Amino acid sequence: MRLEVGNILxxxxxxxxxxxxxxxxxxxxxxxxxxxxxxxxxxxxxxxYLAKPGEEIRIIPVKDVIEPRIKVSGKGxxxxxxxxxxxxxxxGRTHVLKGAAVVTTGRIVGFQEGVIxxxxxxxxxxxxxxxxNVVLKIEPVEGLHQHEHERVVRLAGLxxxxxxxxxxQNVEPDHIEVYETKPLLxxxxxxxxxxxxxxxxxxxxxGLLHNSYVYGVxxxxxxxxxxxxxxxxxxxxxxxNCVSACDKNPTYIHQNNPVIxxxxxxxxKDLNFIGCVITNENVTLADKERSSNMTAKLVExxxxxxxxxxxxxFGNPDTDLVMNCYKxxxxxxxxxxxxxxxxxxxxxxxxxxxxxxxxxxxxxxGNANEIxxxxxxxxxxxxxxxxxxxxGGTDGSLAEDGSITAELQIIIGSTxxxxxxxxxxKGR
Amino acid sequence: xxxxxxxxxxxxxxxxxxxxxxxxxPEVREGAxxxxxxxxxxxxxxxxxxxxxxxxDSYFNENMAAATDEVIGMIEKNKPDLVLCGPAFNAGRYGIxxxxxxxxxxxxxxxxxxSGMYPENPGVDLYKKSAYIIETSNSAAGMRKAVAPMxxxxxxxxxxxxxxxxxxxxxxxxxxxxxxFASERGSKRAVEMLIxxxxxxxxxxxxxxxxxxxxxxxxxxxxxxxxxxxxxxxGGPVPKGNPDRIESSSASKFGKYSxxxxxxxxxxxxxxxxxxxxxxxxxxxLDRVLPVDVLKEMEREGEIGSLHExxxxxxxxxxxxxxxxxxxxxxxxxxxAAGVDGVILTST
Numbered sequence: 001m002r003l004e005v006g007n008i009l010x011x012x013x014x015x016x017x018x019x020x021x022x023x024x025x026x027x028x029x030x031x032x033x034x035x036x037x038x039x040x041x042x043x044x045x046x047x048x049y050l051a052k053p054g055e056e057i058r059i060i061p062v063k064d065v066i067e068p069r070i071k072v073s074g075k076g077x078x079x080x081x082x083x084x085x086x087x088x089x090x091x092g093r094t095h096v097l098k099g100a101a102v103v104t105t106g107r108i109v110g111f112q113e114g115v116i117x118x119x120x121x122x123x124x125x126x127x128x129x130x131x132x133n134v135v136l137k138i139e140p141v142e143g144l145h146q147h148e149h150e151r152v153v154r155l156a157g158l159x160x161x162x163x164x165x166x167x168x169q170n171v172e173p174d175h176i177e178v179y180e181t182k183p184l185l186x187x188x189x190x191x192x193x194x195x196x197x198x199x200x201x202x203x204x205x206x207g208l209l210h211n212s213y214v215y216g217v218x219x220x221x222x223x224x225x226x227x228x229x230x231x232x233x234x235x236x237x238x239x240x241n242c243v244s245a246c247d248k249n250p251t252y253i254h255q256n257n258p259v260i261x262x263x264x265x266x267x268x269k270d271l272n273f274i275g276c277v278i279t280n281e282n283v284t285l286a287d288k289e290r291s292s293n294m295t296a297k298l299v300e301x302x303x304x305x306x307x308x309x310x311x312x313x314f315g316n317p318d319t320d321l322v323m324n325c326y327k328x329x330x331x332x333x334x335x336x337x338x339x340x341x342x343x344x345x346x347x348x349x350x351x352x353x354x355x356x357x358x359x360x361x362x363x364x365x366g367n368a369n370e371i372x373x374x375x376x377x378x379x380x381x382x383x384x385x386x387x388x389x390x391x392g393g394t395d396g397s398l399a400e401d402g403s404i405t406a407e408l409q410i411i412i413g414s415t416x417x418x419x420x421x422x423x424x425x426k427g428r
Numbered sequence: 429x430x431x432x433x434x435x436x437x438x439x440x441x442x443x444x445x446x447x448x449x450x451x452x453x454p455e456v457r458e459g460a461x462x463x464x465x466x467x468x469x470x471x472x473x474x475x476x477x478x479x480x481x482x483x484x485d486s487y488f489n490e491n492m493a494a495a496t497d498e499v500i501g502m503i504e505k506n507k508p509d510l511v512l513c514g515p516a517f518n519a520g521r522y523g524i525x526x527x528x529x530x531x532x533x534x535x536x537x538x539x540x541x542x543s544g545m546y547p548e549n550p551g552v553d554l555y556k557k558s559a560y561i562i563e564t565s566n567s568a569a570g571m572r573k574a575v576a577p578m579x580x581x582x583x584x585x586x587x588x589x590x591x592x593x594x595x596x597x598x599x600x601x602x603x604x605x606x607x608x609f610a611s612e613r614g615s616k617r618a619v620e621m622l623i624x625x626x627x628x629x630x631x632x633x634x635x636x637x638x639x640x641x642x643x644x645x646x647x648x649x650x651x652x653x654x655x656x657x658x659x660x661x662x663g664g665p666v667p668k669g670n671p672d673r674i675e676s677s678s679a680s681k682f683g684k685y686s687x688x689x690x691x692x693x694x695x696x697x698x699x700x701x702x703x704x705x706x707x708x709x710x711x712x713x714l715d716r717v718l719p720v721d722v723l724k725e726m727e728r729e730g731e732i733g734s735l736h737e738x739x740x741x742x743x744x745x746x747x748x749x750x751x752x753x754x755x756x757x758x759x760x761x762x763x764x765a766a767g768v769d770g771v772i773l774t775s776t
Contacts, residue, residue: 111676111703124609146708195626207706244677244703244746258615265616270623283705283776306626308618314746315704316776336622338614341635344748345678347605348557350638357637361625363618364634367605369678369748391677391703391745407678408607409746419614424634425605426593 001090002180003230006072006173010099013050013132019164021171026100026164028134037136037160042152044141049381051103051118051133056378058122059135061113061386062412063104063150064239065128065250066157068097070165071234078165079158079235081216089234095168101131101252102164104157105382106138109150110209111391114245114412115374115404122374125414127421128252135381136160150209154240158251179230179264181275184302191272195305198277199229199259200295200324204241204248204312205280211240212249212312214278224279224294226302229260232276243313244391246368246414247340253413258420259308259338274302279324281317292323299328306334311417314342314368315353322354329358336361340415341425343367345407351425366415366423368392369407376402431475431586434508435464436499436529438522441568442482450521452484454495456502463571467512470579475586479506485521488528495525496532503529508539510586513559515544515574516551518566523551530559540585544574545600552600560585560599655769658736660759662744662752663710663717663776664702665693674743676703682742682755684762687735692721704745705776717774736768744775 009024016027030048038046051057069078074092077084103116116128123129138156140149181187188196203212205220212219214227214237227236237254260276267273279295282288299307307328311321318339325335341351341364351367380402387398392409399405408414415423439445439452441462460468461480468477481502488495503511511533513526523545530541541559545552546566555561560581564574577598584591594601610617617634624631649655666674672683690697693714700710700717715721718739727735740759744752763771 110707197622197626206704210704210706258613259618262613262615262619266619266623271619271626306622308622310618315744334622334625336618336625338618339635341605342678342746342748343605344750346750348603349748349750350640351605351635352638355637355640359637360633361621361631362633362635362637363614363621364605365614366607369746370607388673389676394675394678394680395673409677416614419616419618422609422611422613423607424610424614424617425607426634427601427636428591428593428604428606 001228001230002178003090003233004093005177005179005233006093006095007098007175008095008168008171009174010097010132013052013100013134015050019167021097021167026097026132026167028164033160033163036163037138037156039159040152040156042141042144042148043138043156045139046156047137049135049137051135051381053118053130055118057118058377058380058384059103059105059116060380060382060384061105061108061390062116062245063109063113063153064157065252065412066102066161067252067255068100068102068161068164069235069255070095070162070169072169078162079238082213082238083155083158083162086215088231089236090228090231094234095165095171095173097165097168099132100164101128101133102157102161103128103133103135104138104153105135106153108383108386109146111389112209112244113390115410116412117374117377120375121372122411125408125411125423127413134164137381150240158238179233181228181230181273184274187272187274188303191268194270194272196274196303197263197271198274198299198302198304198307199263200299200307200309201276201278202309202311202317202320203237203278203280204243204317206283206313206316209241210243210313213238213240219280220282222280224277224291224298226298227276227278229264229276232257232260244368244409245412246409247313247417249312249416249418250412253416253418253420258418259310274304281313281320283316288320288323292320292327295324296327296331299333300331304333308336308338310338314340318353322356322359325359326356336363338363338365338417338419340365340417341367342369343425345369345371363419364425365417365419365421366408367425368409368415371405372408374404431509432507433475433477433582434503434506434511435460435467435477435480436511436513436526437462437480437482438525439482439484444482450484450486452482453487454481454483454498454502456481466571466575467579470575471583474583483525485525488525489521492528496528499529500532500536503533504537510582511539511541512578512582513541513543515564515578516549517564517568517570518546518549520550523549524554527551527555527559531555534558542578542582542585544578547600556600556602557604562598563600649770652732653730654733656734656736656767657723657732658763658768658771659718659720659723659739660771661718661741661774663774664700664743665698665714665718665741666701668697668699670699670701674701676701676743677746679743679747680751682740682759684738684740686738687720688737690720691724693718702743702745702776717776736766
């Protein structure tokens with residue numbers, strides 16, 4: 001599968017009469033975007049705001065972040081099985097409004113939604129303080145069940161991202177990257193002397209606000225399977241979860257999966273990247289056993305010499321991470337794990353809920369329990385009072401002056417376990 | 429301004445005597461004594477050892493609480509910016525005394541401490557989280573080598589400077605995880621680590637896997653029909669409205685709630701505070717997390733002796749092991765006092 005990704009660099013966003021990209025500026029027709037996003041009987045209202053890097057703006061509670069993309073050639077459309085037909089994607093050409101993002105907020109669904117600060121100390125911990133954000137505040141109709149509330153907001157965000165992405169359809173990209181993984185036997189032949197590497201891509205599937213979707217299917221119900229890396233770039237995997245804000249994978253980070261990009265970076269030089277195995281993180285032991293067995297079997301079948309395994313979430317899924325590691329290492333295949341840590345506010349407790357001696361190569365993306373103080377911002381989009389109840393917050397997190405003192409856990413992407421950020425934890 | 433330092437040493441290093449003088453009671457002397465003279469030289473003009481507190485190792489270890497109070501009182505009077513303890517090398521009782529003093533200085537006075545010990549000194553495991561303990565050799569012959577890194581770290585701490593890694597500073601890893609930004613993103617570090625592992629080259633894991641405590645199961649209950657059973661849960665089951673505001677993640681507390689007049693949990697009287705799983709089904713019927721209905725029925729039918737009048741609840745989601753241990757100790761004390769024979773622990 002070969003995909004050309006055309007990046008159109010977005011340097012600024014502004015409201016305008018029509019939605020278009022002109023000389024690196026994304027103009028957004030506010031009403032039209034609100035209409036497209038709000039096309040659902042279960043949505044009562046959609047408000048659109050802009051938030052740019054450096055502005056004193058806080059967005060809370062954030063549900064998802066999505067990158068505007070559009071298929072220019074090749075089969076299917078973005079987010080297949082959800083807002084496009086369920087064609088297999090990942091081939092042809094896709095245009096990206098690089099530097100722009102859709103951020104969804106609104107009344108809280110559960111506990112797990114997070115914070116984006118566009119300035120101040122909190123901004124250093126989230127990748128989305130560096131993007132030009134089109135923020136949608138989406139309110140559902142009264143009495144909507146939580147599961148439906150989550151779904152309605154998720155789909156509205158995807159529609160908005162596709163709508164904005166369409167503005168890039170006929171724009172000449174600033175640069176084009178080409179990514180290709182061939183069918184297994186051909187791919188192995190291409191670099192016969194390089195070690196074969198598979199990426200084991202764990203998807204959060206613990207239930208409401210802990211779900212992920214693959215071609216529209218709730219990943220709870222999948223048996224681990226093979227996926228080409230370029231399918232992911234076209235939105236084959238979508239976030240339906242808000243695990244904890246710090247270590248959920250927003251749809252944006254799936255679209256830009258850094259493990260995939262950094263493996264491609266060394267593809268043909270130090271390794272032969274033969275593809276991804278997606279697996280889930282269900283809550284029952286039988287599910288965990290089945291999925292880790294199947295994952296190990298598939299990785300072996302593909303002939304991998306080494307794998308990178310990324311986790312999503314913490315605690316319960318630590319067991320899935322450890323089972324995957326143990327069973328894959330048992331087959332003589334080398335593993336590297338990516339996880340974050342919950343070492344307590346003082347950093348003195350053990351960081352994971354499960355352990356294996358075979359996990360001797362671990363990348364840490366930081367201790368999510370560490371406390372941060374976020375100063376007040378001039379503008380708050382959303383509902384600041386949820387700071388007291390979201391995961392990582394505590395009664396009294398929100399002070400009268402509007403500042404928030406809470407764990408890093410509340411910041412979107414702060415300890416992202418795909419390794420999107422630079423944070424790590426060290427033994428002291 | 430000169431940095432004020434107080435030095436804690438034992439009777440041996442103070443020149444009072446060996447084992448026969450180990451019951452020496454705490455005393456304070458002005459200025460540097462024994463090894464303090466070498467430290468004073470290392471500090472130069474920047475810091476001054478204003479007082480030395482001396483205590484016999486036997487006295488300290490046999491009267492730990494009282495001796496700690498006495499020693500801390502003497503240290504506090506001298507208003508230190510930093511406290512030095514030892515070094516104790518491989519002397520076990522001296523190491524424990526140094527560690528206990530260090531812990532109390534940090535906790536009660538909020539003043540940083542530097543000590544020095546051989547890694548196998550029992551004081552290391554007990555107190556490495558409280559103080560920076562510089563790794564030393566196993567005997568006093570290593571004094572000269574211990575002074576330089578201890579003095580350097582002491583000055584850094586007193587100046588409020590950032591402390592480097594254990595390798596850089598020479599202290600024994602404290603087992604404390606601290607965040608920092610790396611020069612490459614996580615995914616790139618993972619790819620590089622994998623390439624090294626595949627090539628058989630050396631690599632360093634960023635997180636050595638933890639070793640867990642194993643709990644031996646208690647003996648079986650002999651007569652369940654007479655037993656008093658209690659319910660304890662980390663699944664977040666709380667009375668409606670979460671009166672104690674137990675956090676949805678990283679709980680800092682647990683709650684104790686009465687079951688009087690409750691035969692069944694329902695959306696009117698209860699909910700879950702847990703933020704780590706789909707709460708919809710728990711909120712519809714919280715007996716799914718905390719089986720009150722079934723246990724009340726068993727109590728009525730005489731299948732168990734009785735159900736303890738209270739349930740205990742916290743949230744396990746992202747809660748540190750240290751907090752969980754503290755909750756468990758407090759809950760267990762309460763259960764024992766109430767004569768509970770068996771506990772049903774539920775999670776999520």
